[in-house]
Amino acid sequence: MVGRGKIEIKRIENTTTRQVTFSKRRGGLFKKTKELSVLCDAQIGHLLQHRQDVGLVHRTLQIIEKYQRSTGARILERDNHPRETLRLELGIQRYLGEDMGCLQYEDLSKLEQELENSMAKVRNRQNELLQQQLENLRRKINDQEQRAVMEFEKATVEGSKAVHAMDHHFPFFEEQPAGSILQLACSVLPHLQYPYLQLAQPNIQDSLRAHNHNN
Amino acid sequence: MVGRGKIEIKRIENTTTRQVTFSKRRGGLFKKTKELSVLCDAQIGHLLQHRQDVGLVHRTLQIIEKYQRSTGARILERDNHPRETLRLELGIQRYLGEDMGCLQYEDLSKLEQELENSMAKVRNRQNELLQQQLENLRRKINDQEQRAVMEFEKATVEGSKAVHAMDHHFPFFEEQPAGSILQLACSVLPHLQYPYLQLAQPNIQDSLRAHNHNN
DNA sequence: CTCTATACATAACT
DNA sequence: AGTTATGTATAGAG
Numbered sequence: 001m002v003g004r005g006k007i008e009i010k011r012i013e014n015t016t017t018r019q020v021t022f023s024k025r026r027g028g029l030f031k032k033t034k035e036l037s038v039l040c041d042a043q044i045g046h047l048l049q050h051r052q053d054v055g056l057v058h059r060t061l062q063i064i065e066k067y068q069r070s071t072g073a074r075i076l077e078r079d080n081h082p083r084e085t086l087r088l089e090l091g092i093q094r095y096l097g098e099d100m101g102c103l104q105y106e107d108l109s110k111l112e113q114e115l116e117n118s119m120a121k122v123r124n125r126q127n128e129l130l131q132q133q134l135e136n137l138r139r140k141i142n143d144q145e146q147r148a149v150m151e152f153e154k155a156t157v158e159g160s161k162a163v164h165a166m167d168h169h170f171p172f173f174e175e176q177p178a179g180s181i182l183q184l185a186c187s188v189l190p191h192l193q194y195p196y197l198q199l200a201q202p203n204i205q206d207s208l209r210a211h212n213h214n215n
Numbered sequence: 216m217v218g219r220g221k222i223e224i225k226r227i228e229n230t231t232t233r234q235v236t237f238s239k240r241r242g243g244l245f246k247k248t249k250e251l252s253v254l255c256d257a258q259i260g261h262l263l264q265h266r267q268d269v270g271l272v273h274r275t276l277q278i279i280e281k282y283q284r285s286t287g288a289r290i291l292e293r294d295n296h297p298r299e300t301l302r303l304e305l306g307i308q309r310y311l312g313e314d315m316g317c318l319q320y321e322d323l324s325k326l327e328q329e330l331e332n333s334m335a336k337v338r339n340r341q342n343e344l345l346q347q348q349l350e351n352l353r354r355k356i357n358d359q360e361q362r363a364v365m366e367f368e369k370a371t372v373e374g375s376k377a378v379h380a381m382d383h384h385f386p387f388f389e390e391q392p393a394g395s396i397l398q399l400a401c402s403v404l405p406h407l408q409y410p411y412l413q414l415a416q417p418n419i420q421d422s423l424r425a426h427n428h429n430n
Numbered sequence: 431c432t433c434t435a436t437a438c439a440t441a442a443c444t
Numbered sequence: 445a446g447t448t449a450t451g452t453a454t455a456g457a458g
Contacts, residue, residue: 010254018256020455025453039233116334220451236440
């Protein structure tokens, strides 16, 4: 790293010397980088910029693109991200309905349409989920009912625990159209987001039973 | 780059040798990088990974973090972007109502609410824009009307061009509630997204005038 | 820019 | 991980 005299590794104050050194060493660095990547089959990307450029992502991209062109090296996937990130950030901002000052009526209509589409998809998915949970709920209840019937028969034969067995029998669910069961579960316990999961809890069974008894 | 014999710059096939070389040269590269950054007051970041790891952003981040820790160097802003990008991508996907397989009912409700909010904002902004365009439209028409009156008076005095002056007079707009004017402009020319801007065009004035005459 | 003496990096070997 | 012979990178000069 020296040549005609050793140098101390500290900031070179003379501007000309510093720029010359920068140029020379950058060349050497790139050469070594390329050699390493070829010799060892490694992916290497350099991000190199003068301190005064810090923060200028655009400039960074230029440097990277130049580096990519000059070496033919494919740099990391990360390289396209600043631009990409900006695009995504703007996209999110858009969907959040923020910073709409620059949008024309036309743009807003389009955005509204997109939001409408998203809303439809979300509601579809919500319905799907509800249907699924409903199915689980019905299956669960069917199982419980069968078990209850068995227990009841067993109890009457044994002449004990009959009342307990009845507590597990929910004829209400047999007579309702599909949608109502979940609605019931939700209206009885509005804070319930996962009726199926929660149904396993005793207190919910109690609630459902109470509702059932009232009807 | 040699020492005990020169080497050709091409992939080292012997795995052990390749790994040793990688390790040594990487050290040298980092040393030179650090020297350059100190000597020339430059910001340099290295992104370095074995080819088999390509695509594993997580691993890349680990390398970068390790590099940052070991050198104390602040690497570029870009360093946080992969994580950020992922977050943003997921966010966008969310607002587009895509890939909802992993969302629970609870999440969907929240998303629905957010979309509802965005929609409200967008519609508010649309209304704002409409109001503004309406205001511009009214002002424009007022100006034209005044000019028309002046021209009409001038014309009657001069005994010429009276018919032409009347063409610029739109009493229709005076009698309508605020919303109707824009609706009219839009219904007359449905392809119009910017009634105000377009009103300056002669053909639209013609259309409005025609509509006015029919009523 | 080029040149060149010299310090440095490192390939091969232990 | 250490050693060393040798090729490279490069500081300073032209």
